[in-house]
Amino acid sequence: MLLSLIFAGSSLARPTVTHARQETITVTANTVNVRMGPGLAYDTMAQLKKGDKITVITQKNSWYQVRLSSDKIGWVASWLLKNTEISSATNTEGTINTANVLAKENPADDSDTLGTLQQNATVTVVYEKTGWSQILFKKTVAWVKSAYITEKKTSDNTTENIQPTVDSSIKSLTLHDDNVKLRSSPSIGGHIKATLSKKSQLTYLATAGDWYRVQTKDGKTGYVANWTATPSTSNKPVTTNANDLAEATIVLDAGHGGNDSGALSQKKTYEKTFTLQIVKKVAAKLRQGGAHVVLTRKSDKYVGLSPRPALAKKVHADAFISIHLDSSPENNQASGTTTYYYGKSKDKPLANALNKQLDHLPLDNRGVEFGNFLVLRDNKQPAVLLELGYINDSNDYKHIHSSSYQTEIANDIYKGLTRYFK
Numbered sequence: 001m002l003l004s005l006i007f008a009g010s011s012l013a014r015p016t017v018t019h020a021r022q023e024t025i026t027v028t029a030n031t032v033n034v035r036m037g038p039g040l041a042y043d044t045m046a047q048l049k050k051g052d053k054i055t056v057i058t059q060k061n062s063w064y065q066v067r068l069s070s071d072k073i074g075w076v077a078s079w080l081l082k083n084t085e086i087s088s089a090t091n092t093e094g095t096i097n098t099a100n101v102l103a104k105e106n107p108a109d110d111s112d113t114l115g116t117l118q119q120n121a122t123v124t125v126v127y128e129k130t131g132w133s134q135i136l137f138k139k140t141v142a143w144v145k146s147a148y149i150t151e152k153k154t155s156d157n158t159t160e161n162i163q164p165t166v167d168s169s170i171k172s173l174t175l176h177d178d179n180v181k182l183r184s185s186p187s188i189g190g191h192i193k194a195t196l197s198k199k200s201q202l203t204y205l206a207t208a209g210d211w212y213r214v215q216t217k218d219g220k221t222g223y224v225a226n227w228t229a230t231p232s233t234s235n236k237p238v239t240t241n242a243n244d245l246a247e248a249t250i251v252l253d254a255g256h257g258g259n260d261s262g263a264l265s266q267k268k269t270y271e272k273t274f275t276l277q278i279v280k281k282v283a284a285k286l287r288q289g290g291a292h293v294v295l296t297r298k299s300d301k302y303v304g305l306s307p308r309p310a311l312a313k314k315v316h317a318d319a320f321i322s323i324h325l326d327s328s329p330e331n332n333q334a335s336g337t338t339t340y341y342y343g344k345s346k347d348k349p350l351a352n353a354l355n356k357q358l359d360h361l362p363l364d365n366r367g368v369e370f371g372n373f374l375v376l377r378d379n380k381q382p383a384v385l386l387e388l389g390y391i392n393d394s395n396d397y398k399h400i401h402s403s404s405y406q407t408e409i410a411n412d413i414y415k416g417l418t419r420y421f422k
């Protein structure tokens with residue numbers, strides 16, 4: 001049960017014969033929170049400091065389950081451990097080979113017994129020392145004599161069939177650390193074509209699952225893991241600091257798309273075009289701040305309403321922001337921005353935090369209102385819907401299609417989220 005929970009949904013949770021103990025990594029950020037579960041919503045149980053050593057056990061929702069040097073197990077936002085491409089694929093699976101094996105709190109016979117393991121039970125070994133194996137046990141860890149575990153030999157390295165997509169908001173990538181591997185395929189089993197150094201600037205070509213397809217300055221192409229690189233919309237290097245926004249997963253929802261063009265401007269341009277432009281600017285800004293950003297659509301394609309909140313739930317989003325443009329029955333009848341929420345306790349604090357910043361926009365701020373929209377109503381995560389001006393008002397439209405207005409929106413949302421997550 002525990003195993004199925006841990007491996008579900010993790011594209012990288014492919015056990016290899018590599019031993020966990022060889023994959024200790026060192027924290028390079030100044031501070032990183034360790035949480036009780038894979039998301040910002042879980043309590044902080046410890047804090048890692050620069051130089052601390054940890055071992056990655058598995059991955060879920062882009063969070064790593066890690067083993068601390070204190071033997072405790074917790075979760076860290078994977079994108080903040082930017083010094084390595086090591087993945088969840090470092091633990092070993094095994095089978096209990098003896099009846100009634102005791103699971104101990106510490107690696108010693110006289111330590112407290114936490115439970116009993118039946119013969120043939122499958123276990124995940126996260127660490128080994130002096131004849132004892134630390135295993136995942138009842139949502140925490142326990143120690144078992146290594147002699148009672150038979151390691152499974154797992155065959156590996158069938159490259160997953162991931163279709164690359166292009167995110168047009170990304171122009172370049174900056175590596176966070178030394179010795180990042182450029183691989184021939186989007187998997188840790190991919191052949192190593194080059195080893196790249198910290199602060200390397202790469203040209204972005206495409207995204208394939210958790211990997212970026214890139215080109216180096218000397219013309220080599222290949223894949224680097226997305227947790228080793230920060231995307232940028234310009235060619236300037238990016239620096240990120242660990243803060244609460246950097247730990248957050250944000251879903252950005254560009255309203256409409258494909259056959260559903262949304263509202264129409266007087267120039268017969270579509271709402272769907274501008275919502276996507278705005279979302280890409282916001283995404284770039286938040287990613288520069290270190291956040292994990294997921295888009296409900298990256299191109300002009302149709303996405304139904306229900307998949308949007310479903311995606312937010314799937315990635316355990318800490319905030320869902322839907323971007324729309326308003327329209328009045330007749331042209332030039334109404335103007336300004338409106339911030340909508342559905343749940344008073346779940347959504348309104350987020351709505352208030354963002355709305356406060358929207359005062360910087362050149363359009364009237366019409367305030368925070370209750371809105372019975374499906375993307376809010378069906379959303380399990382904190383969610384807001386922003387109407388960022390009336391597309392069929394000629395003054396509002398001047399701003400809506402301007403780059404400076406869209407950039408100001410990105411800055412405002414960034415500031416609003418920074419305060420919201422404080």
Ligand SMILES: [Zn+2]
Nearest residue numbers: 255262324325
């Ligand atoms: Zn709309």
